[in-house]
Structures are given as structure tokens and as C-alpha cells.
Amino acid sequence: MPDSMSFEEGAAIPVNYLTTYVMLFNFGNLQEGQSVLCHMAAGGVGYAVGQLCRTVPKVTLYGTCSAGKHEGAKENGYTHLIDYRTQDYVNEIRKLEPEGIDLVLDPLGGTENKRNYDLTKTFGRQIVYGSANIVTGGSRSLMSIAKTWWNTSGRSPLDLMADNKMVGGVHLGHLFTGYYKKILPPAFSDIVRWYNDGIVKPKIDSVHAFEDFTDAFRRIHERKNVGKVLFSPTKSPNSK
Ligand SMILES: NC(=O)c1ccc[n+]([C@@H]2O[C@H](COP(=O)([O-])OP(=O)(O)OC[C@H]3O[C@@H](n4cnc5c(N)ncnc54)[C@H](OP(=O)(O)O)[C@@H]3O)[C@@H](O)[C@H]2O)c1
Structure with a gap:
């Protein structure tokens, strides 16, 4: 930890920023001038996405979150925000990006998985990193877990070939064995450097x-x- 970093900031950084880093750069291959969609834009990962996208020039960043959280998310780097509770984000994004989005970060699962795939541009990438839609009401529902699992599209690799698209998955918790030594330490060095530069602010x-x-x-x-x-x-x- 740099001297200027508090323990609270130190605790807030690793999961959110490493997940984001791996999605944007290792898997997502984010390039200058591309577009990104991040759901849960005002969550911990959503804030990290807003900040790390700034390290690549001219990225157009779309986010979804509830309306009361738009101002903070915009200040954090989002170009366009959609209140997913009152607007259909697919329709709203299509108005601005008729061809779709280069990099779609998808933590939702269920029927949204297919909608996010459709919103991904030709040569685009959809990275799945969660299944938040399994949580519906106030208590655990096996029915909702089963429904979300069932509705999360199983897609043939031949469909990906036909569509010229990529779908990937990131699970940080499964990265701490084997391959992690190659990926995580260099990623963390960049994150700490960006913290010192004032780009990373958990x-x-x-x-x-x-x-x-x-x-x-x-x-x-x-x-x-x-x-x-x-x-x-x-x-x-x-x-x-
Ligand atoms: N694969 C991995 O390695 C990895 C690592 C970290 C996190 N994750 C996943 O990434 C997601 C975000 O994590 P986080 O820590 O950033 O979350 P967080 O900080 O707890 O953010 C949660 C916010 O997201 C919105 N939200 C919650 N459920 C939603 C849903 N079903 N649909 C749309 N918006 C929803 C809500 O804001 P609104 O007011 O906008 O509704 C909520 O306040 C989670 O699903 C988590 O499990 C995965």
C-alpha cells in the first residue's frame, strides 16, 4: 500500500479493480475510441470501470443505474447513463449506437444475457461476471435461481462464429490458483500507479x-x- 492510502481504501481496491482490469484489458482488449457498457454503474465495480476506462483515450462509456445515482456516476467518467428502472437500456443505447457496443460487461444473467449479447457489436466482446438477477425478493428463492439459470442463454460456438462476436467470463475468485501469478501482480502494479496518479479513487x-x-x-x-x-x-x- 502507498503511504497515502488508508486501510479502508486498501480494502476497497483489490476485488473491484482487479476484476475491472481483467475485464477491460486482459479479456476486453479495450482500444482507443471504443464503446463500453457497464451495468450497476454506481456499484463498486461500476466506479472502478468509470476510472479505468479513463486510461484509454476517447472511450464512450455507457452505464445503467437508478436515477438518483446518475450525478455521481457521471462525475466518475460515464458518458451516458440510463435509468434501467424506467427506461429500456437496449432501446436507449441503440438510438446512439445503432451498430451496438464494442465491450459489454454483463453481471446480470437471465434474459438480460441474451439482450446484452445482441447489443454487442460485430467484433465486439461480452464479458459475463455475475448473475445478479437471481436475487429477486426479500428472501432466497430457488425458483428465481432456477429461472435465471434457465434463461441465461447457452450459445453454440457456431453462433459466435456466424455473428463474429466473442463471449468470455471472469471470476476473480477462481483466478487465485495457477495462472494468477502471470496476470494479477502486473495488473495490481498498474492499479497502484494509477492510485498514485489520482486516477484510481475507490x-x-x-x-x-x-x-x-x-x-x-x-x-x-x-x-x-x-x-x-x-x-x-x-x-x-x-x-x-
Ligand atoms: N466475477 C467476479 O470476479 C466479480 C467480482 C466482483 C463483483 N462481481 C459481481 O459484479 C456485480 C457488481 O458488484 P459490485 O460489488 O459492484 O456491486 P455493488 O457495489 O453492491 O452494487 C450494487 C448496485 O447495483 C445495482 N443492482 C443490484 N442488483 C441489480 C440488478 N439485478 N440489476 C441491475 N442493477 C442492480 C444497485 O444499484 P441501482 O440503484 O442502480 O439499482 C445496487 O446498489 C455483482 O453481481 C457481483 O457479484 C463479480
């Missing part, structure tokens, strides 16, 4: 005591957070 939503884990997880579940939710051993619990 967005911290809130810091909680371990005793308050229910409040912390409820905040995420209710989609209230903007940026990373952290736990700290030095934080005092909320008095009930």
Missing part, C-alpha cells in the same frame, strides 16, 4: 462493525449502496 459507501453485518447486507440487498460496503475491526457497533 468509492466507499459505508464502513460497518462486524456486529452490524445485518445492516450492511441489508443495505446491499436494498440497493442503497453507492460504492463499496466495508467491515472494520476498529468500528464501534451501532447501539440498538
Whole structure:
């Protein structure tokens, strides 16, 4: 950690920024002048995408998030933001990018997986890194998990050939064995350099005591957070 980095920033960086780095650069091969779509633009990964896209010139960055979070996301680097709760992001993006998007980052799963694939340009890349749509209501639903899994399109490699598109997946948690030594340390060096240059500024939503884990997880579940939710051993619990 650089001297100027707080422990909270240090905790907020690795998962969000390494995931983003691998998606944009190792898999995504993001080039000057290309377009990127990132869902959950005001989440921890969404903020990292906004910042790391700035390291490539002339990227047009599309994001989806609820309307109240647009201002912060725009300041963080998004060119166009769509409130996915009130607007169809596919229609809105098509108006501006009739041919589609070069790099689509897809953490949604279910029927959105196919819509994101269709929105990916010829020679474009769709990177799948989550399946957030399995969470629907206030409690765990096996039916919704099964429905999202079923609706997440299984696509033949021959379809990809016919469409001249690429689909990839990134799971940081599965990168810590084997190949990681080649990929993660150089990525982390770049991230720390960009932190020192002021490009990487982790967005911290809130810091909680371990005793308050229910409040912390409820905040995420209710989609209230903007940026990373952290736990700290030095934080005092909320008095009930
Ligand atoms: N594969 C990997 O290695 C990897 C690593 C890190 C994260 N992830 C995945 O990446 C995703 C984002 O992570 P994060 O840490 O950035 O999340 P986060 O900070 O908790 O952001 C969550 C925000 O995203 C929006 N959101 C939540 N569920 C949504 C849904 N079903 N559809 C649309 N928007 C939704 C909500 O904001 P609004 O107000 O805009 O609705 C919510 O506040 C998660 O699915 C996570 O599992 C994967």
C-alpha cells in the first residue's frame, strides 16, 4: 500500500479493480475510441470501470443505474447513463449506437444475457461476471435461481462464429490458483500507479462493525449502496 492510502481504501481496491482490469484489458482488449457498457454503474465495480476506462483515450462509456445515482456516476467518467428502472437500456443505447457496443460487461444473467449479447457489436466482446438477477425478493428463492439459470442463454460456438462476436467470463475468485501469478501482480502494479496518479479513487459507501453485518447486507440487498460496503475491526457497533 502507498503511504497515502488508508486501510479502508486498501480494502476497497483489490476485488473491484482487479476484476475491472481483467475485464477491460486482459479479456476486453479495450482500444482507443471504443464503446463500453457497464451495468450497476454506481456499484463498486461500476466506479472502478468509470476510472479505468479513463486510461484509454476517447472511450464512450455507457452505464445503467437508478436515477438518483446518475450525478455521481457521471462525475466518475460515464458518458451516458440510463435509468434501467424506467427506461429500456437496449432501446436507449441503440438510438446512439445503432451498430451496438464494442465491450459489454454483463453481471446480470437471465434474459438480460441474451439482450446484452445482441447489443454487442460485430467484433465486439461480452464479458459475463455475475448473475445478479437471481436475487429477486426479500428472501432466497430457488425458483428465481432456477429461472435465471434457465434463461441465461447457452450459445453454440457456431453462433459466435456466424455473428463474429466473442463471449468470455471472469471470476476473480477462481483466478487465485495457477495462472494468477502471470496476470494479477502486473495488473495490481498498474492499479497502484494509477492510485498514485489520482486516477484510481475507490468509492466507499459505508464502513460497518462486524456486529452490524445485518445492516450492511441489508443495505446491499436494498440497493442503497453507492460504492463499496466495508467491515472494520476498529468500528464501534451501532447501539440498538
Ligand atoms: N466475477 C467476479 O470476479 C466479480 C467480482 C466482483 C463483483 N462481481 C459481481 O459484479 C456485480 C457488481 O458488484 P459490485 O460489488 O459492484 O456491486 P455493488 O457495489 O453492491 O452494487 C450494487 C448496485 O447495483 C445495482 N443492482 C443490484 N442488483 C441489480 C440488478 N439485478 N440489476 C441491475 N442493477 C442492480 C444497485 O444499484 P441501482 O440503484 O442502480 O439499482 C445496487 O446498489 C455483482 O453481481 C457481483 O457479484 C463479480
